[in-house]
Amino acid sequence: xxxxxxxxxxxxxxxxxxxxxxxxxxxxxxxxxxxxxxxxxxxxxxxxxxxxxxxxxxxxxxxxxxxxxxxxxxxxxxxxxxxxxxxxxxxxxxxxxxxxxxxxxxxxxxxxxxxxxxxxxxxxxxxxxxxxxxxxxxxxxxxxxxxxxxxxxxxxxxxxxxxxxxxxxxxxxxxxxxxxxxxxxxxxxxxxxxxxxxxxxxxxxxxxxxxxxxxxxxxxxxxxxxxxxxxxxxxxxxxxxxxxxxxxxxxxxxxxxxxxxxxxxxxxxxxxxxxxxxxxxxxxxxxxxxxxxx
Amino acid sequence: xxxxxxxxxxxxxxxxxxxxxxxxxxxxxxxxxxxxxxxxxxxxxxxxxxxxxxxxxxxxxxxxxxxxxxxxxxxxxxxxxxxxxxxxxxxxxxxxxxxxxxxxxxxxxxxxxxxxxxxxxxxxxxxxxxxxxxxxxxxxxxxxxxxxxxxxxxxxxxxxxxxxxxxxxxxxxxxxxxxxxxxxxxxxxxxxxxxxxxxxxxxxxxxxxxxxxxxxxxxxxxxxxxxxxxxxxxxxxxxxxxxxxxxxxxxxxxxxxxxxxxxxxxxxxxxxxxxxxxxxxxxxx
Numbered sequence: 001x002x003x004x005x006x007x008x009x010x011x012x013x014x015x016x017x018x019x020x021x022x023x024x025x026x027x028x029x030x031x032x033x034x035x036x037x038x039x040x041x042x043x044x045x046x047x048x049x050x051x052x053x054x055x056x057x058x059x060x061x062x063x064x065x066x067x068x069x070x071x072x073x074x075x076x077x078x079x080x081x082x083x084x085x086x087x088x089x090x091x092x093x094x095x096x097x098x099x100x101x102x103x104x105x106x107x108x109x110x111x112x113x114x115x116x117x118x119x120x121x122x123x124x125x126x127x128x129x130x131x132x133x134x135x136x137x138x139x140x141x142x143x144x145x146x147x148x149x150x151x152x153x154x155x156x157x158x159x160x161x162x163x164x165x166x167x168x169x170x171x172x173x174x175x176x177x178x179x180x181x182x183x184x185x186x187x188x189x190x191x192x193x194x195x196x197x198x199x200x201x202x203x204x205x206x207x208x209x210x211x212x213x214x215x216x217x218x219x220x221x222x223x224x225x226x227x228x229x230x231x232x233x234x235x236x237x238x239x240x241x242x243x244x245x246x247x248x249x250x251x252x253x254x255x256x257x258x259x260x261x262x263x264x265x266x267x268x269x270x271x272x273x274x275x276x277x278x279x280x281x282x283x284x285x286x287x288x289x290x291x292x293x294x
Numbered sequence: 295x296x297x298x299x300x301x302x303x304x305x306x307x308x309x310x311x312x313x314x315x316x317x318x319x320x321x322x323x324x325x326x327x328x329x330x331x332x333x334x335x336x337x338x339x340x341x342x343x344x345x346x347x348x349x350x351x352x353x354x355x356x357x358x359x360x361x362x363x364x365x366x367x368x369x370x371x372x373x374x375x376x377x378x379x380x381x382x383x384x385x386x387x388x389x390x391x392x393x394x395x396x397x398x399x400x401x402x403x404x405x406x407x408x409x410x411x412x413x414x415x416x417x418x419x420x421x422x423x424x425x426x427x428x429x430x431x432x433x434x435x436x437x438x439x440x441x442x443x444x445x446x447x448x449x450x451x452x453x454x455x456x457x458x459x460x461x462x463x464x465x466x467x468x469x470x471x472x473x474x475x476x477x478x479x480x481x482x483x484x485x486x487x488x489x490x491x492x493x494x495x496x497x498x499x500x501x502x503x504x505x506x507x508x509x510x511x512x513x514x515x516x517x518x519x520x521x522x523x524x525x526x527x528x529x530x531x532x533x534x535x536x537x538x539x540x541x542x543x544x545x546x547x548x549x550x551x552x553x554x555x556x557x558x559x560x561x562x563x564x565x566x567x568x569x570x571x572x573x574x575x576x577x578x579x
Contacts, residue, residue, distance in 0.1 A: 010481040011400035014392035015408070018452055021389055025449035026415050029426035036425060084322070091315040096304070102316055104565045106323055108558070113375075113510045115529030116550040120326035123333060123543055129342055131329045168323065197308070226419035229513050247421045254425045255518055267422050278417045282410065 030271070036264035043258045054265035062241070063249070063266075070245040073156070074224045077163045081220055082213070084164065085171025090201070092172065093179045103176070110169035118233040121162040125149050125234070149235050152242030159231050159243050163224060171216055178212035179205060211288040218281040222274060246270050334358070334547035341543055357548040364535065364545055367523060371531030372553055378440060378527055379508040382447045386455050386504045389448070391497060394459035395485055399471065409460075416453040420446050420514050431519050442519035443512055443527065451507050455500050462496030463489070499567050506560065528553045 037054055041047040092102055109117050124131045127147025136142040148154040182205065190200045228247045231237060237244035237252060244252075250270065254263025304312065333341060335353035362368060397409050420427065427446055428437075436442050466489065474484040490497075512527040520526065523534075532553070535546040 007400055007481070008402045011396040011402055011405075014396035014485075018389040018393040018412075018456065019408075022412065022415055022449055022452060025427070025430070025446060026418065026423065029423040029430060030418070032426035032429070033423060084319070087315070088319040091312055091319055094304070094312045096309065096312055096316075102320065104562070105320055107565065108327060109323060111506050111510065111558075111560075112554045113512070113529045115513050115532060116554055117326060119532065119546060119550060120330040123547070124326060124329055131325075131348070135348075165322065165326070222417045223419075226417075226421060228419065228421040247419070251421060251424065255428070260425050260429075263425050267425065270422050271418070274417045274422070278414055 033264045033267050033271070036260055037268045039261045039264075041260035041264070047261070050261065054262045057262060058265055058269065066241075066244055066246055066249050067269075069156075069242075070225070070247075073160060073243075073245055074221065077160045077167070077224045077227075078217060078220045080160070080164045081167045081171050081224075082217055084168050085216075086175050086209075086213070088168065088172040089175035089179055090205070092176055103173075106169050106172050108169075109166050114166060114229045115233060117166055118162060118230055121158075121165070122149070122234055125158050150239055152239055155235050155239060155243050159234055162234065163227055163230050166230065167220060167224065171220060174216050175209070175212060178209055182208050214284055214288065215281075218277065218284060222277050222281070225270075225274065225277065246273075330547045330550060334544055334551060336544055338542065338544055342540075355548075357544040358552070361535075361545040361549045361552070364542060365531075365549070367534070368531065368549055368552075370524065371526055371528045371534075372556075374440075374525060374531070375509060375512065375528040375553070376556070378443050378447070378512060379505050381440070381444050382451065382508040383501055383505045385444070385448045386451050387497065387501060390452060390455040390459055390500065391490070391493075392485070393452075394456050394463055395489060395493075397456065397460045398463035398466075399468070409456075412453050412456055414453075415450065418450075420450055424514070424518055427515075428518060436519075438520050438522045438525065440525050443515045443525070446515050446519070447508055447512065450511075451504050454507075455504055458503065459493070459496055459500045462499070463493055466492050502560070502564055502567055 038049060038051060039047045040050045040053075088106065092099055092106065123129075125133075125148035127133050127145040127150065130148075132148065133142065133146045136146065137144070146154065148158045186204050186208075187200055190204060195203070226247060227245070228251065231243050231245060231248050232251070235243045237248040246266065247270065250263050250266040253259050253266060332348065332350055332353070334357050335355065336350040337352070337354070337356070340351060393412075397405065431437050431442050431445070434441070434445075436445065470488055470492070471484050474488045475481075479487070513529040516525075516527050516530045520530075523531070532546060532549060535542045535549060
């Protein structure tokens with residue numbers, strides 16, 4: 001047996017455990033979802049093949065609304081995360097005393113179990129006794145209590161803000177790392193030539209940051225599209241479905257009402273969207289990295 | 295960089311601007327924690343009273359005592375969270391260390407695609423695959439056990455762990471493997487005796503991020519695959535403070551802080567590793 005060949009076999013042996021695990025726990029369920037979506041699977045013992053009915057059911061319902069809402073929700077959440085994250089990163093990137101401490105203080109929302117952060121926001125959104133409504137009334141911006149989670153329009157934004165809050169630390173630290181990998185000489189050279197701080201930011205930091213910005217937006221897009229805990233704990237998709245995203249809708253159909261078949265069809269649709277995002281992500285990152293090597 | 299460079303010197307108004315920016319940013323990040331902590335100090339009667347008061351009147355740590363009485367199983371939930379995260383981390387490391395080494399060192403046909411496939415796992419949250427996972431857990435007979443939370447948890451933490459550790463291992467000079475190989479060491483021996491010791495800091499980083507990821511994200515599997523309170527982890531266990539009539543908010547917040555204290559201690563001591571772990575996985579694409 002050649003050295004080359006034994007090396008390849010060794011590599012496969014190393015990969016096999018992880019590969020098998022992911023195949024059983026992720027790949028098989030993926031295939032199973034697809035198959036289930038064509039059946040009437042439920043709590044009943046028997047299931048039968050029903051063809052495209054589950055998919056037809058999706059589209060005659062209010063599902064188009066759910067899809068649009070999911071995209072709007074995701075769009076705003078990702079955009080705000082990126083804006084606040086880049087803002088935070090450029091502040092933390094400044095060489096001022098205390099920045100090591102500030103950096104640590106950025107992490108808690110990311111590291112604390114999500115449910116706990118969400119409970120805290122749930123209390124803050126409380127209309128009668130919560131902080132936000134209370135402060136707004138004190139300052140005079142609101143005449144009476146605002147129950148943020150009880151009205152569709154405010155609940156929609158409340159869930160977005162909480163999602164932003166949980167996602168911002170990762171974006172910030174990632175963008176900070178990207179900023180610090182920009183060679184310092186560039187700034188010094190520009191400074192020697194008399195470029196001001198704002199000019200340096202616009203002409204050095206921003207252009208060099210764009211690849212990381214795109215990468216992080218895509219990763220954030222995928223994670224946000226999948227967001228479940230926040231909406232489920234805060235509103236369960238309510239009031240009257242106004243915070244129901246595709247994930248929440250799928251969960252409610254499949255686990256709440258035990259309609260596995262219909263839920264699976266919805267899940268397949270989510271997978272299709274996610275695959276499109278993922279392909280776009282791989283496209284973009286491979287283009288970016290080939291650009292670097294040139 | 296001990297001496298601040300000339301280029302980095304700020305004028306006084308720039309300094310004020312930067313600190314104001316940091317203050318605004320950190321206020322957004324930390325406000326819920328401050329509010330949560332103040333809530334935990336307030337007696338329940340004061341919580342449910344208008345107008346809103348930010349600072350507690352006659353606040354006390356009473357809720358930190360009564361929380362153990364209202365929900366006697368609380369210590370168990372913390373233990374469960376720790377136990378589950380520890381097992382998850384151990385399993386992830388066992389699967390990921392060899393796989394990351396294979397991806398870092400060996401080029402074989404399809405290795406690029408295979409790595410891509412692993413990373414693609416990242417795009418599915420467990421929520422999408424919940425139905426078949428539920429059926430799978432049922433056919434394994436592990437519903438309502440620790441395994442129902444551990445088994446899916448591991449799968450979704452594998453991709454980022456592989457990515458992070460692969461990046462770290464690629465920085466280990468290849469000459470080391472080759473020298474060992476020329477000396478007649480087997481591949482396995484090289485991995486165990488040469489690579490593993492050098493990669494230890496990287497493995498530590500992966501272990502920490504995996505542990506924290508697992509500690510933070512046990513909610514959906516625990517909610518769906520387990521209905522026994524004795525196996526419930528912290529995020530689900532906290533729902534015990536949601537009474538029939540009203541939520542015992544002060545005890546819920548006290549319990550939350552007790553529950554996150556371990557994670558906070560971890561951040562405090564290991565934040566250097568956390569940042570470097572994130573950076574390694576992030577910037578070197």
